[in-house]
Amino acid sequence: MLEIRFHGRGGQGTVLAAKMLADAVLRSGRGECMAIPEFGVERRGAPVLAYARISDGPIRVRSRIYFPDAVVVLDPLLSLSPLVVAGLKPGGAVVANSDKSAEELAVGRPGFRWYPVPAKEIALRHGLGSKTSPMVNTAICGALVAALQVADFPALEAAIRESVPVKFDQNVAAAREGYEAVLRSNAAA
Amino acid sequence: MRKTLMGNHAAAVAVRLARTGVVAAYPITPQTQVVEALAEMKATGEFPGRFVRVESEHSAMACLVGAAQAGARTFTATSSQGLAYMHEMLHWVSGARLPVVMAEVNRALGAPWILWTDQTDSLAQRDTGWLQFYCSTNQEILDATLIAYRVAEELLLPVMVCYDGFTLSHTYEPVDVPDQALVDRYLPPIQYPYALDIKEPRAFSALPKPQEYFRLRRRMDADMQRAQEEVAVAEEEFAELFGRRYSAVEGYQAEDAEVLLVTSGAPASTALDAVDRLRAKGLKAGNLRIRQFRPFPTAQLRRFLRPGVKLAVVDRNYSMGHHGIFCEEIKSALYAMPNPPQVFGYVAGLGGGDITPELLCEAWEDCAAGRGDLNAPVWLEDSR
Numbered sequence: 001m002l003e004i005r006f007h008g009r010g011g012q013g014t015v016l017a018a019k020m021l022a023d024a025v026l027r028s029g030r031g032e033c034m035a036i037p038e039f040g041v042e043r044r045g046a047p048v049l050a051y052a053r054i055s056d057g058p059i060r061v062r063s064r065i066y067f068p069d070a071v072v073v074l075d076p077l078l079s080l081s082p083l084v085v086a087g088l089k090p091g092g093a094v095v096a097n098s099d100k101s102a103e104e105l106a107v108g109r110p111g112f113r114w115y116p117v118p119a120k121e122i123a124l125r126h127g128l129g130s131k132t133s134p135m136v137n138t139a140i141c142g143a144l145v146a147a148l149q150v151a152d153f154p155a156l157e158a159a160i161r162e163s164v165p166v167k168f169d170q171n172v173a174a175a176r177e178g179y180e181a182v183l184r185s186n187a188a189a
Numbered sequence: 190m191r192k193t194l195m196g197n198h199a200a201a202v203a204v205r206l207a208r209t210g211v212v213a214a215y216p217i218t219p220q221t222q223v224v225e226a227l228a229e230m231k232a233t234g235e236f237p238g239r240f241v242r243v244e245s246e247h248s249a250m251a252c253l254v255g256a257a258q259a260g261a262r263t264f265t266a267t268s269s270q271g272l273a274y275m276h277e278m279l280h281w282v283s284g285a286r287l288p289v290v291m292a293e294v295n296r297a298l299g300a301p302w303i304l305w306t307d308q309t310d311s312l313a314q315r316d317t318g319w320l321q322f323y324c325s326t327n328q329e330i331l332d333a334t335l336i337a338y339r340v341a342e343e344l345l346l347p348v349m350v351c352y353d354g355f356t357l358s359h360t361y362e363p364v365d366v367p368d369q370a371l372v373d374r375y376l377p378p379i380q381y382p383y384a385l386d387i388k389e390p391r392a393f394s395a396l397p398k399p400q401e402y403f404r405l406r407r408r409m410d411a412d413m414q415r416a417q418e419e420v421a422v423a424e425e426e427f428a429e430l431f432g433r434r435y436s437a438v439e440g441y442q443a444e445d446a447e448v449l450l451v452t453s454g455a456p457a458s459t460a461l462d463a464v465d466r467l468r469a470k471g472l473k474a475g476n477l478r479i480r481q482f483r484p485f486p487t488a489q490l491r492r493f494l495r496p497g498v499k500l501a502v503v504d505r506n507y508s509m510g511h512h513g514i515f516c517e518e519i520k521s522a523l524y525a526m527p528n529p530p531q532v533f534g535y536v537a538g539l540g541g542g543d544i545t546p547e548l549l550c551e552a553w554e555d556c557a558a559g560r561g562d563l564n565a566p567v568w569l570e571d572s573r
Contacts, residue, residue, distance in 0.1 A: 019361045022193050022361050032363065034360060035360065035362070036356075036359075036360045036361075037355065039304060039359065060458045061459050061462045061546055062356050062455045062456070063459055063546065064543050064545075064573075066545075159193075
């Protein structure tokens, strides 16, 4: 069982990111999946959480995730918060929307695998969202799939086309850039 | 075909597959995406039935009284205060013997303002004459909705398909969406025997004498009792066609268990994991999942009970001044047994608090250690 926690802000498409990941896993035939939103006060800008579980067998636990194997951070400011690694298992992966390097992000938070991806820049380059409110979820999903190797890209592409309401090609292109950014940094490392 | 669906969309897809004729719904909070998805399907032509937007939940159910009396297959969905607002019409629908099916997303009742899951809303409708099913997976939401139509139209009684707010309603997971042709075999077009017919005018639900009312109620209860068998038949035929089997009470590791957790809804899924954790420690744990609350499956429940077994009933609902509602119903159902098991109540997760495997293990271990109180519930909280 792979358990993933998503950190974002209202309006960034955090819940949809978890859903697209789950759908990509199903479409890849890589096992069972579940995407769980943590609804709080539903306001644009407020921190929000979502969770995903991926497993070879049936997923029965339907509680929140307190000790994730991986964390995904959609918001660059939240990427700097110590809270995002709370409960994260030693050696766990963090896929973070950030223009900082893995080394910079790891300062004060050792023992995790950092996958920074400049998702804001990618999103804006593809015309997704606005400068103050970029839609980073598809770029992040691309990076996440590359970092965790839980789905293949064509499956993610299909999941994105099913889930996003507009700008299908741009969202897929953003996901591909996020995907390739992680593959490149893996190859360099 | 398996698709990644949230629970609310699984319900909406079932309503489309059932070729439902009339959906009436109030579209604002505490409504959920069930009817939003149906409205979208209506807009694209995928759902050819009528979609009637009304000004309240009370009106939604009133609208379905007319539609069902005219002979249509009908549906609505609601939650929490919306269900409470519908209360009066729930009695009318069952009394008029209308086979309405409703998705009820279990959400807590205010005050104070609250969003999350809790079963007190639907359990408070216990005496309205509706059958009630409680789902543990999104697949089951789709399947139970199809089964609900079969049973409702056979018995001429309404059915409420209940499932946990957010934990199922907004959670995505793979759901097998059956072929339309298969659903058509399971669910032929509705044949309501007392449908309005202008060529043959009749009066409906007119004032009876007390004796007639008494007899009508008695007949209604006989049909509710008959539902025990009819639901089992409908579930069996569902298993034959679709390969998925359900029953009113489902046991897990129950044969040799010393203490049985008793759960419903989404926590009944988490409980399977809790039982495995306890078994891994060498403890004789098991779980009983109660899927059907009305009619209450007394006989099916008793079949799982060996002499000396103890029950730890975990309720995400509460009757103030008394107990968890499943706990009380179970005590009442087992009282007439020769050697009834001891029944301990645990109240957890009211208003959406997390019911984790750890919390369920705690309830089990508390009960196994003899710390439970037969006269009062233990309140358990996961403080994270």
